[in-house]
Amino acid sequence: xxxxxxxxxxxxxxxxxxxxxxxxxxxxxxxxxxxxxxxxxxxxxxxxxxxxxxxxxxxxxxxxxxxxxxxxxxxxxxxxxxxxxxxxxxxxxxxxxxxxxxxxxxxxxxxxxxxxxxxxxxxxxxxxxxxxxxxxxxxxxxxxxxxxxxxxxxxxxxxxxxxxxxxxxxxxxxxxxxxxxxxxxxxxxxxxxxxxxxxxxxxxxxxxxxxxxxxxxxxxxxxxxxxxxxxxxxxxxxxxxxxxxxxxxxxxxxxxxxxxxxxxxxxxxxxx
Amino acid sequence: xxxxxxxxxxxxxxxxxxxxxxxxxxxxxxxxxxxxxxxxxxxxxxxxxxxxxxxxxxxxxxxxxxxxxxxxxxxxxxxxxxxxxxxxxxxxxxxxxxxxxxxxxxxxxxxxxxxxxxxxxxxxxxxxxxxxxxxxxxxxxxxxxxxxxxxxxxxxxxxxxxxxxxxxxxxxxxxxxxxxxxxxxxxxxxxxxxxxxxxxxxxxxxxxxxxxxxxxxxxxxxxxxxxxxxxxxxxxxxxxxxxxxxxxxxxxxxxxxxxxxxxxxxxxxxxxxxxxxxxxxxxxxxxxxxxxxxxxxxxxxxxxxxxxxxxxxxxxxxxxxxxxxxxxxxxxxxxxxxxxxxxxxxxxxxxxxxxxxxxxxxxxxxxxxxx
Amino acid sequence: xxxxxxxxxxxxxxxxxxxxxxxxxxxxxxxxxxxxxxxxxxxxxxxxxxxxxxxxxxxxxxxxxxxxxxxxxxxxxxxxxxxxxxxxxxxxxxxxxxxxxxxxxxxxxxxxxxxxxxxxxxxxxxxxxxxxxxxxxxxxxxxxxxxxxxxxxxxxxxxxxxxxxxxxxxxxxxxxxxxxxxxxxxxxxxxxxxxxxxxxxxxxxxxxxxxxxxxxxxxxxxxxxxxxxxxxxxxxxxxxxxxxxxxxxxxxxxxxxxxxxxxxxxxxxxxxxxxxxxxxxxxxxxxxxxxxxxxxxxxxxxxxxxxxxxxx
Numbered sequence: 003x004x005x006x007x008x009x010x011x012x013x014x015x016x017x018x019x020x021x022x023x024x025x026x027x028x029x030x031x032x033x034x035x036x037x038x039x040x041x042x043x044x045x046x047x048x049x050x051x052x053x054x055x056x057x058x059x060x061x062x063x064x065x066x067x068x069x070x071x072x073x074x075x076x077x078x079x080x081x082x083x084x085x086x087x088x089x090x091x092x093x094x095x096x097x098x099x100x101x102x103x104x105x106x107x108x109x110x111x112x113x114x115x116x117x118x119x120x121x122x123x124x125x126x127x128x129x130x131x132x133x134x135x136x137x138x139x140x141x142x143x144x145x146x147x148x149x150x151x152x153x154x155x156x157x158x159x160x161x162x163x164x165x166x167x168x169x170x171x172x173x174x175x176x177x178x179x180x181x182x183x184x185x186x187x188x189x190x191x192x193x194x195x196x197x198x199x200x201x202x203x204x205x206x207x208x209x210x211x212x213x214x215x216x217x218x219x220x221x222x223x224x225x226x227x228x229x230x231x232x233x234x235x236x237x238x239x240x241x242x243x244x245x246x247x248x249x250x251x252x253x254x255x256x257x258x259x260x261x262x263x264x265x266x267x268x269x270x271x272x273x274x
Numbered sequence: 275x276x277x278x279x280x281x282x283x284x285x286x287x288x289x290x291x292x293x294x295x296x297x298x299x300x301x302x303x304x305x306x307x308x309x310x311x312x313x314x315x316x317x318x319x320x321x322x323x324x325x326x327x328x329x330x331x332x333x334x335x336x337x338x339x340x341x342x343x344x345x346x347x348x349x350x351x352x353x354x355x356x357x358x359x360x361x362x363x364x365x366x367x368x369x370x371x372x373x374x375x376x377x378x379x380x381x382x383x384x385x386x387x388x389x390x391x392x393x394x395x396x397x398x399x400x401x402x403x404x405x406x407x408x409x410x411x412x413x414x415x416x417x418x419x420x421x422x423x424x425x426x427x428x429x430x431x432x433x434x435x436x437x438x439x440x441x442x443x444x445x446x447x448x449x450x451x452x453x454x455x456x457x458x459x460x461x462x463x464x465x466x467x468x469x470x471x472x473x474x475x476x477x478x479x480x481x482x483x484x485x486x487x488x489x490x491x492x493x494x495x496x497x498x499x500x501x502x503x504x505x506x507x508x509x510x511x512x513x514x515x516x517x518x519x520x521x522x523x524x525x526x527x528x529x530x531x532x533x534x535x536x537x538x539x540x541x542x543x544x545x546x547x548x549x550x551x552x553x554x555x556x557x558x559x560x561x562x563x564x565x566x567x568x569x570x571x572x573x574x575x576x577x578x579x580x581x582x583x584x585x586x587x588x589x590x591x592x593x594x595x596x597x598x599x600x601x602x603x604x605x606x607x608x609x610x611x612x613x614x615x616x617x618x619x620x621x622x623x624x625x626x627x628x629x630x631x632x633x634x635x636x637x638x639x640x641x642x643x644x645x
Numbered sequence: 646x647x648x649x650x651x652x653x654x655x656x657x658x659x660x661x662x663x664x665x666x667x668x669x670x671x672x673x674x675x676x677x678x679x680x681x682x683x684x685x686x687x688x689x690x691x692x693x694x695x696x697x698x699x700x701x702x703x704x705x706x707x708x709x710x711x712x713x714x715x716x717x718x719x720x721x722x723x724x725x726x727x728x729x730x731x732x733x734x735x736x737x738x739x740x741x742x743x744x745x746x747x748x749x750x751x752x753x754x755x756x757x758x759x760x761x762x763x764x765x766x767x768x769x770x771x772x773x774x775x776x777x778x779x780x781x782x783x784x785x786x787x788x789x790x791x792x793x794x795x796x797x798x799x800x801x802x803x804x805x806x807x808x809x810x811x812x813x814x815x816x817x818x819x820x821x822x823x824x825x826x827x828x829x830x831x832x833x834x835x836x837x838x839x840x841x842x843x844x845x846x847x848x849x850x851x852x853x854x855x856x857x858x859x860x861x862x863x864x865x866x867x868x869x870x871x872x873x874x875x876x877x878x879x880x881x882x883x884x885x886x887x888x889x890x891x892x893x894x895x896x897x898x899x900x901x902x903x904x905x906x907x908x909x910x911x912x913x914x915x916x917x918x919x920x921x922x923x924x925x926x927x928x929x930x931x932x933x934x935x936x937x938x939x940x941x942x943x944x945x946x947x948x949x950x951x952x953x954x955x956x957x
Contacts, residue, residue: 005761009862016758017769024755025772027787027830028779030798034790045796087682094679100672106680113691115943117891119912120936121694123701123919123929127710128689147686165361168328173375173426174349177675187365206780208894209912213920224782228898231786239790246786250779257778258771261838265774269842269877330665345664 028250035243042239056244060230063241065218066248069226072138074252076211076222077204079142084200085193088151093181095152096159097167113149119209126213136217145204151196154267158192159185195267198260205253223249276340277301278430278462279325284334286320286486294320295486297334302464304429307456309477310466313509317486319434322466326432327351338430353430354423358438360415362407362422369403372422379426393421396455413444420452424459431456433465437472449475470510474498482506504552504628507621513557513585516595519625521549527617529553530591533570537617547631552623555634557585559619560597568612577605586611695936701929708923720930730931732906733914736821740910741889743825744832748885749878751829752836757870759837760844770841777834781894788827789814789899814900817907824899824908831895832888836881843877844870883946887939911935 005013034042035056037049060066095107125144134140162185170180186193211222221229230245257264279302286295295317302308310318323329325336327348336344343351362371372393376386394400397417407415416436423431436452437445453476456463467473473480474494482489482497482505489509490502501507507515518530527535563569572588572595584603588595588611597613605611618636623629677684702720704712724730755773759766776784791798792813800810813823851869860868871878893912896902902909902917909917911931919928 005763010763013758013761013763017763017766020755020758021769021772024830024833025775026798027784027791028775031787031790043796045801047798047801087686090679091683094676098672098676098679100676101669102673103676106684109687110683111947113687115940116691116695117887117935117939119891119893119915120698120932120939121691122915123710123925123932124694124697125690126920127697128694143686144690147683147690152683163359163361165357165359166363168326168348169355169357169361169375169422171328172326172348172353172355173378175375175378177679179378181679184363184365188363190365202778206782208781208897209916212897224780224894227780227782227786231789231898239796242786243790246783249783253778253780254775257774261771261774265838265842268839269846342661345661345668347668 031243031246034240035247037240039238039240056240057248059238059241060245060248064226064230064245066223066226066245068218069221069223070248070252072215072220073205073223075138076141077201079138080145080204081197081200083142083146084148084151085197087146088148088196089155089186089189089193090181091147091152092155092159093177093185095156096162097180097185098177110149110152113147122209122213129214135214136220138220140214141211141220141222142204144210145207148200151200154196155189155192158189162188191263192267194260195263198256198264199268202253202256277337278304278306278339279464280335280337280340281325282335282337284321284324284336285332286317286324286329287332293486295324298488300481300488300491302462304462305460307453307463307465307476307478309473309480310464310483311470311473311477311480311509312468312483312489314468315485316483318466318468318483321483322432322434322464325351325464326353326355351430352428353432354426354428355432356419356423356434356436358435360407360419360436360439362415362418364407367404367406368399368410368418371407371418372399372425375422375426389425389427393425396424397421412440413448416440416448420455424455429462431461431463433463435467436465437467438469445472452476471512474510480510482509484509500630500633501554501621502630504554504623507554507623507630511556513596513598515554515556515621516560516590516593517552517554518590518593518595520551520553520622522551523548527553527620530593532591533572533615535569535615535617547624550625551631552625552628554621554623555595555615555619557596557598559615559634559636560588560595561614562599562603563612563614565612567614569615570613571610572613574605574607574609574611576607577603588613698929698932698936701925702933704926706923706925710923710925712926716926720926724927724930724934729906729909730914733909733911736907736909737890737911740821740825740828740892740908741886743822744828744889744892745882745885747825747829748832748836749882752833752840752881753878755833755837756840756844757866759841773837774834774841776831777838779831779834781831782898784827784831785895785898788823788830788895792823792827792899815904817905820900820904820907824895827895827899828889828892832885836885839881839884840874840877843874847873879946879949883942886942890935890938890942 033049036052036054037046038051038053038055041049041051091110095103129135129140129144132140134143166184166188167180170184175183206224207222208224211225212228215221215225227242227245227249231242279300281298281300284295284298284300285293287293298321310321312318320329324331325338327343327346327350331344335342338351338353363374366374369390372390373386376389381389394403397420399414399417399421402410402414402418407418410418416439419436433452437448440448449472452463452465455461465472465476474497477494479492480494480497481491484505490497490506492500494510497506497510501510501515504517508517518533520527520529522528522537525536525538527533527537529535572590574586575589575594576587578585578587579602581602583601584599584605586597586599586603586605588597616636619634621630621634622632624631701710701712703715703717704720705714705716706712759770759773779787790796794800794810794812794815797813799813803810811819814820847870851873852865855865855869891912892910893916896908896910896913897916900908902913912935915928915931915935918924918931
């Protein structure tokens with residue numbers, strides 16, 4: 003299909019304008035992070051000089067590496083946990099027939115109706131009573147079970163021809179082996195999508211780490227940024243900006259790499 | 275004597291009310307190529323899947339090698355199965371696909387390789403071992419599925435419409451290949467298809483199934499020559515058997531109110547009814563005759579030249595009849611053709627029940643050439 | 646003959662039934678085994694706490710969360726009589742009213758212009774989707790600067806245009822609006838991605854046949870794109886509603902609920918009551934109200950979604 007030139011010009015104009023507006027906050031922050039504090043305070047919009055001062059400062063004054071590491075460990079833990087637990091559940095919903103399956107499926111649907119905030123108070127108490135405040139397991143464990151992930155994988159597993167399972171049954175291959183050697187490899191792109199999604203959302207999590215970490219040794223980078231913002235002086239904007247840029251780099255990179263898959267995967271999970 | 279597979283009053287119903295199979299009795303012998311044929315929805319695939327253990331029985335008994343297996347999972351029934359969509363694991367190579375089941379059976383590596391080599395050379399898959407199913411053509415995938423079935427060395431092999439995803443030419447080729455393989459290995463085969471040509475050309479014996487009930491079980495030729503009812507008569511054979519409503523009026527057989535054939539009592543020894551009859555005649559028995567010999571004249575409505583033979587369609591009352599003549603006949607639609615029907619080529623059915631009343635007597639004269 | 650064979654069959658039949666029962670038991674326990682991790686975790690971290698929240702909402706508690714006095718519905722009565730909670734509820738509704746249509750319109754516009762097959766469109770798509778990869782905390786930092794009263798870009802822009810500076814986050818008339826703008830920006834990435842996916846799954850033949858009929862751009866938009874997109878739109882609208890009700894991070898970073906409680910959205914109010922004032926009872930009552938709001942929204946989604954998804 004060819005698009006007339008006039009339409010093309012209009013479209014490109016709209017695309018560029020929209021991109022400028024949508025990308026401006028990130029772009030401005032990026033520029034600011036290379037400006038000196040003085041320059042920022044003067045209200046300069048374009049940096050006249052380029053310096054890495056702010057980046058050096060933010061690493062020196064804050065345990066940013068530790069925060070990054072904590073976020074990484076927590077996000078990887080949650081991602082792995084979600085993948086394992088969701089795929090097991092999705093397998094049962096697709097490939098094992100048993101009485102009560104529909105009831106349990108309904109239970110899973112019901113969990114989608116419970117906002118995390120409605121259970122956050124008792125959860126906090128539970129983790130506190132387990133002495134898991136300021137620990138990776140306390141940060142990660144409540145998010146392992148995930149109805150959305152289960153549905154997304156269930157949707158995908160359902161597209162695996164049931165004859166594959168039947169052929170395995172005839173050959174005498176058990177459920178666990180079929181799950182590990184056939185279902186998981188065949189559905190690996192969906193697992194990847196869910197993994198990316200899980201990693202992104204965990205990395206960006208705010209309320210739970212805020213509640214359960216008080217110690218720099220376990221604080222995640224988001225809460226670190228909050229600390230940074232509330233502790234720094236007003237004239238240290240550059241340092242805060244540098245911190246924010248460092249926080250978004252990993253997730254932006256993952257997003258850029260996995261955008262297409264993510265889009266397909268999420269649309270699938272959302273609509274079928 | 276022990277049958278390899280034996281079904282006694284096997285039935286299947288869903289939710290206690292939808293009956294898909296009614297009281298099936300069936301014995302399949304060792305080394306036999308047994309074909310289950312029927313239109314879609316006839317229950318043939320369900321029956322096969324019940325034998326495989328992929329579906330449970332609602333009633334009756336299923337024995338394999340004399341052992342009651344109703345309750346046994348598929349793996350304990352000692353059989354292999356080839357699926358319509360081949361069920362190849364998309365992420366595994368051809369080699370891994372073929373060997374996938376063997377490791378589960380704890381067959382040792384040496385034995386695995388030996389069997390692999392045999393199967394691969396038998397199927398001509400030598401160059402394809404490292405490929406993924408996606409990189410194979412339909413026929414190659416089919417061969418991989420066959421190899422996977424063969425390598426299990428189970429005595430009983432089930433096939434569920436294995437050729438329906440192939441194009442016509444390849445299908446004809448694979449028919450012979452499967453048949454040859456089965457003979458060579460002495461496998462017992464239960465083969466499901468909706469294609470009566472496949473059934474006729476491949477089966478030692480055929481079971482025709484319709485709406486969950488057995489219509490007829492027998493050798494292909496017997497089904498063709500002596501169909502037990504109207505369903506089998508019209509289902510088996512291509513072009514299908516010409517049918518027409520008929521009555522016997524004194525010494526005349528009147529078909530579709532248009533054809534009148536003179537008939538004597540000797541010709542109809544077994545027929546008790548005089549009306550409510552449906553007669554059937556095969557396309558090859560509707561033959562050209564000179565004006566003197568002809569006992570009927572019909573209008574041609576269509577002519578199909580197949581090269582080696584000619585198919586002619588005639589209008590007979592409300593029916594369209596087909597004649598199949600060897601050679602090339604230059605006839606135009608609209609012409610009136612003199613024809614001859616021998617009474618001993620006519621099969622008589624009861625219109626109401628559809629059951630056979632008298633098979634074409636000519637077919638009982640063993641015109642089948644036996645060498 | 647059958648009569649004679651019967652006793653033998655009966656005996657075998659019993660064995661069969663037993664075997665079938667065993668099989669059913671086996672597949673049940675196998676299914677449960679695969680589901681067990683999920684069920685345990687949901688029980689511990691979702692169902693139990695939900696019940697516990699309900700329970701707590703009928704009690705007064707001490708600072709460690711232990712129940713002290715049973716007060717029945719008093720917590721609920723108190724919060725509905727509390728001007729602060731009512732204000733919070735009002736702000737939340739207003740916030741939802743700003744952000745949901747805002748997010749949907751912005752994302753839909755972006756998705757439509759980014760849906761055409763143009764050279765370099767992939768770059769634009771990535772840019773529009775980028776906010777999905779930006780955390781609340783980082784995004785809040787960006788906007789904190791943009792909203793800065795003197796050096797922020799927004800006020801500098803106003804100055805260039807000769808207008809007065811605005812106290813974006815400090816003026817009670819503006820604060821909720823400003824937070825909404827920032828939120829729309831943050832949420833647009835995800836919504837854009839889903840809508841774009843929805844657009845791309847529309848069958849191209851529909852457009853081709855419309856082109857042959859000579860349909861114009863807006864006609865196609867109105868008669869093909871939007872109707873075909875309706876299930877996706879419906880999904881993102883519900884998700885946006887739920888997200889809006891659950892907003893927390895940007896409030897904590899940008900305004901801490903101020904000025905004058907203008908931006909004290911419900912989750913922030915719960916957070917303050919529970920974890921700053923240790924009023925777990927009233928906080929739980931508020932959490933239950935949030936739960937019911939979201940429950941109803943989800944039920945609406947399921948009920949209507951069921952019908953809408955089968956549009957083809």
